[in-house]
Amino acid sequence: MSGRIAYIAANTFREAVRDRVLYNLIAFAVLMSAAAVLVGQISIDIERLVVVNLGLSAVSLFGVVIAIFVGIGLVSKEIDKRTLYTVLSRPVRRWEFIAGKFLGLAGTLAVNTALMAVGVFGALLYVSHHFQSSDGWVLVALYFIGLQFLIITALSLLFSTFSSPLLSSVFAFSLFVIGSFAEDLRGFAGIVRGPTHWLATAAAYLVPNFSALNLISSVAHEQPISGQLVLYNTAYALVYTGMVLCGAVLIFERRNLK
Amino acid sequence: MPAIEILGLEKTYEVGFWRKRPKRALHPLNLSVEEGEIFGFLGPNGAGKTTTLKLLMGLARPTAGAARILGMENDDPRVKAQIGFLPEQPYFYDYLTARELLRYYAHLSGVPSGEIANKVSAMLERVGLPTSAADVQLRKFSKGMMQRVGIAQAILHDPKVVFLDEPMSGLDPVGRREVRDLIERLKQEGKTVFFSTHILSDAEALCDRVAILHLGELRSVGAVAELTAGVRGKVELIWAGTTIPASLKALGAECHATSDSVRAILPEEKQEAAIEALKRERLRLISLVPLRSTLEDYFVQQVEQAKPAQAMAVRS
Numbered sequence: 001m002s003g004r005i006a007y008i009a010a011n012t013f014r015e016a017v018r019d020r021v022l023y024n025l026i027a028f029a030v031l032m033s034a035a036a037v038l039v040g041q042i043s044i045d046i047e048r049l050v051v052v053n054l055g056l057s058a059v060s061l062f063g064v065v066i067a068i069f070v071g072i073g074l075v076s077k078e079i080d081k082r083t084l085y086t087v088l089s090r091p092v093r094r095w096e097f098i099a100g101k102f103l104g105l106a107g108t109l110a111v112n113t114a115l116m117a118v119g120v121f122g123a124l125l126y127v128s129h130h131f132q133s134s135d136g137w138v139l140v141a142l143y144f145i146g147l148q149f150l151i152i153t154a155l156s157l158l159f160s161t162f163s164s165p166l167l168s169s170v171f172a173f174s175l176f177v178i179g180s181f182a183e184d185l186r187g188f189a190g191i192v193r194g195p196t197h198w199l200a201t202a203a204a205y206l207v208p209n210f211s212a213l214n215l216i217s218s219v220a221h222e223q224p225i226s227g228q229l230v231l232y233n234t235a236y237a238l239v240y241t242g243m244v245l246c247g248a249v250l251i252f253e254r255r256n257l258k
Numbered sequence: 259m260p261a262i263e264i265l266g267l268e269k270t271y272e273v274g275f276w277r278k279r280p281k282r283a284l285h286p287l288n289l290s291v292e293e294g295e296i297f298g299f300l301g302p303n304g305a306g307k308t309t310t311l312k313l314l315m316g317l318a319r320p321t322a323g324a325a326r327i328l329g330m331e332n333d334d335p336r337v338k339a340q341i342g343f344l345p346e347q348p349y350f351y352d353y354l355t356a357r358e359l360l361r362y363y364a365h366l367s368g369v370p371s372g373e374i375a376n377k378v379s380a381m382l383e384r385v386g387l388p389t390s391a392a393d394v395q396l397r398k399f400s401k402g403m404m405q406r407v408g409i410a411q412a413i414l415h416d417p418k419v420v421f422l423d424e425p426m427s428g429l430d431p432v433g434r435r436e437v438r439d440l441i442e443r444l445k446q447e448g449k450t451v452f453f454s455t456h457i458l459s460d461a462e463a464l465c466d467r468v469a470i471l472h473l474g475e476l477r478s479v480g481a482v483a484e485l486t487a488g489v490r491g492k493v494e495l496i497w498a499g500t501t502i503p504a505s506l507k508a509l510g511a512e513c514h515a516t517s518d519s520v521r522a523i524l525p526e527e528k529q530e531a532a533i534e535a536l537k538r539e540r541l542r543l544i545s546l547v548p549l550r551s552t553l554e555d556y557f558v559q560q561v562e563q564a565k566p567a568q569a570m571a572v573r574s
Contacts, residue, residue, distance in 0.1 A: 006363045011351070018353040071261050086411055089343035089421075090366045091335035154456040256271075256318040 026253020055120035071156025072168035085241035179210035266323035298461035301471035342412035352397035369413035
């Protein structure tokens with residue numbers, strides 16, 4: 001990685017920290033503490049299931065909101081405020097700027113997710129008093145949530161290169177919702193015929209398949225995850241993210257700064 | 259080899275939402291700036307100065323033409339390491355302190371890590387930012403302080419060519435003088451300075467050569483003395499008393515009366531007729547002084563000349 005990308009990424013991370021993005025951890029900590037205490041009192045034998053479901057869903061929700069709301073401003077805010085002028089007039093290529101911004105937000109989300117993971121395992125320990133081998137699958141589910149964040153960050157960044165923050169957030173949230181039902185969309189494509197079949201199939205494969213990356217329910221029920229799925233999902237997320245970032249670079253390369 | 263070479267650079271934007279129509283911001287521009295020159299890029303608001311600078315910095319893509327800086331394509335990263343740029347009304351990452359911002363830019367410009375701390379401290383001092391302000395977040399800075407930070411980031415990495423877009427904007431008289439001194443020092447260090455301004459006194463005091471741009475078209479280029487030599491001269495007449503002869507007014511004189519004398523300014527070629535008019539009225543001439551043509555006179559003349567063409571363009 002070029003040094004310039006690393007400096008841009010570090011600056012993006014610093015901006016997120018100084019803009020108090022990580023303050024969401026306080027809300028998360030309060031949620032997990034309350035859940036752990038309450039679940040212990042009202043649930044019988046399903047404490048672990050409730051804590052895993054609630055904890056991972058909260059990690060996913062908080063991360064998606066950060067990825068979209070910070071991501072949609074990564075480029076457009078720099079153009080609006082003209083902070084980009086003094087960056088791109090230096091020996092920084094436009095693709096390096098996009099890469100640095102992406103890695104900066106991805107790094108912020110990684111730190112955020114890691115700290116939240118500590119909270120989830122803390123709550124698990126509180127309700128179960130010990131860890132068990134199936135808790136390892138929770139880590140895999142967290143890894144898949146991280147892969148979702150990569151895709152959403154890349155999509156938000158893509159929209160940020162050509163659209164206003166408001167429209168970008170609408171596009172990104174819409175894709176997140178549709179992508180969460182991608183498997184259903186593929187099922188629908190399989191039962192219809194004619195042009196609808198082709199349209200539904202195209203849409204199902206074009207939108208990010210977030211449902212394949214959501215294993216919260218499986219790990220809550222202590223179902224194992226195959227190594228093949230881990231490899232397949234990793235490759236899918238990296239390729240999808242890479243393609244979206246290439247699109248962002250292509251658009252940004254042609255963009256005139258106002 | 260020229261430091262900056264602009265070859266038919268042109269920019270047309272598309273305006274309108276549904277029915278897009280072209281709007282030419284810059285007509286084909288040809289310009290050459292020699293190494294070590296202070297070059298003033300002048301024009302009223304909307305003349306195309308900032309558009310030209312954006313094209314030179316690679317921030318906007320030209321519709322046609324090209325630009326070379328230090329003999330290389332203007333968006334070549336090797337060139338960008340050797341140029342500094344201050345945008346108009348600069349805005350920086352306001353969550354950073356001045357020191358952090360300069361460090362960040364130094365890294366992006368490829369300044370060796372070991373030299374950055376010293377360079378940043380020296381630069382903060384050079385642009386007159388007090389030590390107490392260096393570690394304050396930029397969101398607490400005044401406009402003038404922000405402009406100083408802007409100048410610091412433009413010259414921090416010791417560039418060979420410096421582009422400044424309205425560098426005196428937002429500065430008080432003392433600040434403006436300091437920036438003028440700084441630009442002169444840059445020239446003494448052998449750097450080429452290309453700066454845009456609409457404050458003509460600054461350009462007149464600093465520039466080896468100037469270019470005047472109006473409505474996206476280059477009107478003229480040359481040394482200030484060369485350009486102003488062609489401007490029709492004016493003379494100043496002062497006579498005793500408070501009487502202003504009507505015939506003098508008819509000559510187009512601008513007259514200002516005080517308690518015991520009248521001062522009139524009129525074109526040089528009407529000087530004889532004015533003296534005759536004073537003689538007829540038996541008024542005592544105190545002084546007759548030719549006035550030096552200023553860059554402002556030349557600039558106004560150029561802009562006035564463009565008005566009929568502008569009106570024609572609007573009508574068509």
